[in-house]
Amino acid sequence: MGRKCGACGEEGHTARNCKTTEEERRLAKLPAPTKIHISLGDGRLCQSEEAAEWPPHWLNDDMAKTLPVCQECQELYKERFNRELELRPVDEV
Ligand SMILES: [Zn+2]
Ligand SMILES: [Zn+2]
Numbered sequence: 001m002g003r004k005c006g007a008c009g010e011e012g013h014t015a016r017n018c019k020t021t022e023e024e025r026r027l028a029k030l031p032a033p034t035k036i037h038i039s040l041g042d043g044r045l046c047q048s049e050e051a052a053e054w055p056p057h058w059l060n061d062d063m064a065k066t067l068p069v070c071q072e073c074q075e076l077y078k079e080r081f082n083r084e085l086e087l088r089p090v091d092e093v
Pocket of ligand 2: 036045047048072
């Protein structure tokens with residue numbers, strides 16, 4: 001015992017019988033997101049081509065709301081709707 005699974009890093013099983021799927025493994029290796037873009041149905045406001053996929057734990061709202069909103073998206077939002085974007089409070093944890 002004590003051996004870690006080569007696929008997911010957890011103890012108690014091996015990569016051979018690991019339940020982690022290929023897809024999950026791929027997603028887990030994605031770089032952490034650095035900011036949130038604003039999407040309005042027709043894509044991101046800033047047209048960023050940045051990868052849209054996030055590692056699974058970043059999809060958790062508590063994690064996601066620690067990220068800053070893309071500055072460019074905020075500016076464009078203001079231009080388009082003539083009002084400030086209402087940001088979710090980040091510091092009430
Ligand atoms: Zn595993
Ligand atoms: Zn953006």
